[in-house]
Amino acid sequence: GQNIDQPTEMTATEGAIVQINCTYQTSGFNGLFWYQQHAGEAPTFLSYNVLDGLEEKGRFSSFLSRSKGYSYLLLKELQMKDSASYLCAVRPLTTDSWGKLQFGAGTQVVVTP
Amino acid sequence: DGGITQSPKYLFRKEGQNVTLSCEQNLNHDAMYWYRQDPGQGLRLIYYSQIVNDFQKGDIAEGYSVSREKKESFPLTVTSAQKNPTAFYLCAIQATNYGYTFGSGTRLTVV
Numbered sequence: 047g048q049n050i051d052q053p054t055e056m057t058a059t060e061g062a063i064v065q066i067n068c069t070y071q072t073s074g075f076n077g078l079f080w081y082q083q084h085a086g087e088a089p090t091f092l093s094y095n096v097l098d099g100l101e102e103k104g105r106f107s108s109f110l111s112r113s114k115g116y117s118y119l120l121l122k123e124l125q126m127k128d129s130a131s132y133l134c135a136v137r138p139l140t141t142d143s144w145g146k147l148q149f150g151a152g153t154q155v156v157v158t159p
Numbered sequence: 160d161g162g163i164t165q166s167p168k169y170l171f172r173k174e175g176q177n178v179t180l181s182c183e184q185n186l187n188h189d190a191m192y193w194y195r196q197d198p199g200q201g202l203r204l205i206y207y208s209q210i211v212n213d214f215q216k217g218d219i220a221e222g223y224s225v226s227r228e229k230k231e232s233f234p235l236t237v238t239s240a241q242k243n244p245t246a247f248y249l250c251a252i253q254a255t256n257y258g259y260t261f262g263s264g265t266r267l268t269v270v
Contacts, residue, residue, distance in 0.1 A: 090261075146204060
């Protein structure tokens, strides 16, 4: 199975940068996802990494190291609307689990003025 | 308007009652999933279906049942056997090769 760890909460100031780490242990790996979830709402897709390296998408970037079982989500130029929970999810590589994702507990990011 | 629709948004269940949560999609996707979210915990997979008339148990299927009679619909029934059903329930489709698109969720509360 998978064990996915990420910090519970992080606080940062508007305009700053925050890095959310995610470590995972998996019997097989077929991609890592980051989702953003505002309180009371559904998660929305942010990024996907399947190969090592950095994927940049505007103010958000995501990094993956498969050998270390490690990813991070980098949020730059923080805005108040970035206050949300950020979920790390891993897609395992097994024949009977195509498409299924395993989620971490989420990191609550609080942006202060 | 294309997408995935969950209803109702809020649902209240009495002790010993079965309730059914609706999930409908018009994106013609085969794979659909039901997750449960509790505070401080990650999303946990209840059931999933990769094709019509077939579904599989996820990690926490006890006390739940599903059906997949039509491609567009994947309803979830929370039975009286589920002892702690209060949670936020999310339905998802495998929208692309990259990840899920979620419905807006149903918040179920036991009264």
